[in-house]
Amino acid sequence: xxxxxxxxxxxxxxxxxxxxxxxxxxxxxxxxxxxxxxxxxxxxxxxxxxxxxxxxxxxxxxxxxxxxxxxxxxxxxxxxxxxxxxxxxxxxxxxxxxxxxxxxxxxxxxxxxxxxxxxxxxxxxxxxxxxxxxxxxxxxxxxxxxxxxxxxxxxxxxxxxxxxxxxxxxxxxxxxxxxxxxxxxxxxxxxxxxxxxxxxxxxxxxxxxxxxxxxxxxxxxxxxxxxxxxxxxxxxxxxxxxxxxxxxxxxxxxxxxxxxxxxxxxxxxxxxxxxxxxxxxxxxxxxxxxxxxxxxxxxxxxxxxxxxxxxxxxxxxxxxxxxxxxxxxxxxxxxxxxxxxxxxxxxxxxxxxxxxxxxxxxxxxxxxxxxxxxxxxxxxxxxxxxxxxxxxxxxxxxxxxxxxx
Amino acid sequence: xxxxxxxxxxxxxxxxxxxxxxxxxxxxxxxxxxxxxxxxxxxxxxxxxxxxxxxxxxxxxxxxxxxxxxxxxxxxxxxxxxxxxxxxxxxxxxxxxxxxxxxxxx
Numbered sequence: 087x088x089x090x091x092x093x094x095x096x097x098x099x100x101x102x103x104x105x106x107x108x109x110x111x112x113x114x115x116x117x118x119x120x121x122x123x124x125x126x127x128x129x130x131x132x133x134x135x136x137x138x139x140x141x142x143x144x145x146x147x148x149x150x151x152x153x154x155x156x157x158x159x160x161x162x163x164x165x166x167x168x169x170x171x172x173x174x175x176x177x178x179x180x181x182x183x184x185x186x187x188x189x190x191x192x193x194x195x196x197x198x199x200x201x202x203x204x205x206x207x208x209x210x211x212x213x214x215x216x217x218x219x220x221x222x223x224x225x226x227x228x229x230x231x232x233x234x235x236x237x238x239x240x241x242x243x244x245x246x247x248x249x250x251x252x253x254x255x256x257x258x259x260x261x262x263x264x265x266x267x268x269x270x271x272x273x274x275x276x277x278x279x280x281x282x283x284x285x286x287x288x289x290x291x292x293x294x295x296x297x298x299x300x301x302x303x304x305x306x307x308x309x310x311x312x313x314x315x316x317x318x319x320x321x322x323x324x325x326x327x328x329x330x331x332x333x334x335x336x337x338x339x340x341x342x343x344x345x346x347x348x349x350x351x352x353x354x355x356x357x358x359x360x361x362x363x364x365x366x367x368x369x370x371x372x373x374x375x376x377x378x379x380x381x382x383x384x385x386x387x388x389x390x391x392x393x394x395x396x397x398x399x400x401x402x403x404x405x406x407x408x409x410x411x412x413x414x415x416x417x418x419x420x421x422x423x424x425x426x427x428x429x430x431x432x433x434x435x436x437x438x439x440x441x442x443x444x445x446x447x448x449x450x451x452x453x454x455x456x457x458x459x460x461x462x463x464x465x466x467x468x469x470x471x472x473x474x475x476x477x478x479x480x481x482x483x484x485x486x487x488x489x490x491x
Numbered sequence: 492x493x494x495x496x497x498x499x500x501x502x503x504x505x506x507x508x509x510x511x512x513x514x515x516x517x518x519x520x521x522x523x524x525x526x527x528x529x530x531x532x533x534x535x536x537x538x539x540x541x542x543x544x545x546x547x548x549x550x551x552x553x554x555x556x557x558x559x560x561x562x563x564x565x566x567x568x569x570x571x572x573x574x575x576x577x578x579x580x581x582x583x584x585x586x587x588x589x590x591x592x593x594x595x596x597x
Binding site: 098101124127131144376377380404411453454457458461462486 | 544545548
């Protein structure tokens with residue numbers, strides 16, 4: 087068994103393969119020269135905690151030895167020979183496989199070259215990126231974040247928490263356009279503004295340039311922002327070149343079936359790089375989410391060992407900003423929601439289908455309240471129970487009580 | 492209450508419904524007191540061993556309490572970690588109920 091990619095999905099898969107009973111050779115290939123580590127803290131705890139925490143390892147050296155995993159860290163998978171079932175890696179080795187898992191992740195989008203270039207423009211994906219960013223956000227420094235999505239807003243929250251000033255430039259008319267309903271996006275914007283973050287929506291950048299030791303970001307309406315560090319958080323592209331070159335089906339991710347099997351029955355995909363059909367939402371999804379990577383790794387590993395498990399996990403996302411949490415279960419459709427107002431503790435939106443079954447829920451507020459609401463919502467979505475909008479809207483009703491149907 | 496054995500009142504019996512959990516701060520320490528679905532009380536350290544998150548904010552399911560943030564789970568009867576990313580056990584504490592109060596032996 088060979089796993090390409092040593093992020094959350096790849097590391098999870100080698101563990102699941104061994105725990106699932108695989109006793110033969112097990113290889114993990116990762117392009118970063120480090121043990122697998124968790125990425126979510128890079129935009130949050132790593133930037134604000136004192137002293138900075140080290141990378142939070144998913145697998146230690148001891149655990150890898152215990153699992154009898156042969157590792158190639160700091161080596162890239164260059165090509166796949168599907169007829170010979172080998173993966174060629176940098177440094178010259180050809181690694182044979184019986185089953186191959188592609189957990190190649192995604193790479194952050196960068197700004198097009200037409201905007202110009204500057205030294206202090208960074209994307210945030212790796213621990214090294216976070217080290218550089220942490221050094222730049224200190225009291226009195228200026229950070230400009232390009233992109234009002236999850237990463238950008240987490241960085242903004244971390245920057246102001248460290249005493250830096252921060253401006254968020256979002257091209258769209260509001261924050262979090264891709265995954266978060268407008269009602270909650272407005273609440274989140276308010277929370278950032280209260281903390282001193284300047285939010286600029288419908289921002290159109292025309293040029294980025296360096297002057298002295300600062301970086302200038304110039305908008306098309308002639309506004310100019312100065313920054314010690316610019317962080318670009320405008321989404322990510324799935325890493326599919328390896329799959330594409332091997333002739334696998336690729337369409338906004340490595341195309342897999344419901345068992346996470348790619349267009350070659352000996353090759354599987356999991357995590358940010360994977361485009362999979364979701365039985366509940368009846369369409370293909372590609373999720374850049376920590377838990378998706380973790381859960382898909384488990385399903386893919388089981389199926390690499392001959393099971394036929396369908397991946398129907400309810401999508402789930404979270405983001406921490408300041409003391410608040412944003413959590414989403416399911417995929418929020420573009421339709422009116424049932425609104426549950428929990429006062430200062432938070433707000434939750436529920437989305438029902440035409441049959442009064444819950445398909446998504448999204449909440450923003452204190453972790454203690456929002457986490458339970460969304461966790462029970464996730465169970466309600468999976469159970470396909472019919473629900474009363476009035477009960478969902480009632481803040482005095484314990485959502486757990488709906489589980490009994 | 493037995494003196495000299497470090498029994499401390501954590502909460503009243505009515506403060507926790509069956510299959511629920513409560514955060515209890517005693518001095519600088521944080522505990523989670525869990526009431527099992529059949530009504531028994533248990534206590535262990537209150538933060539998930541993966542990241543400092545209050546376990547009392549998570550859900551109780553059977554003998555398990557689940558971290559609200561990353562879904563690591565613990566057997567609240569023993570403190571044993573049961574699901575990644577939580578892989579370090581938590582310390583559990585003796586509990587007793589006297590009259591209408593729940594005591595933890597800290």
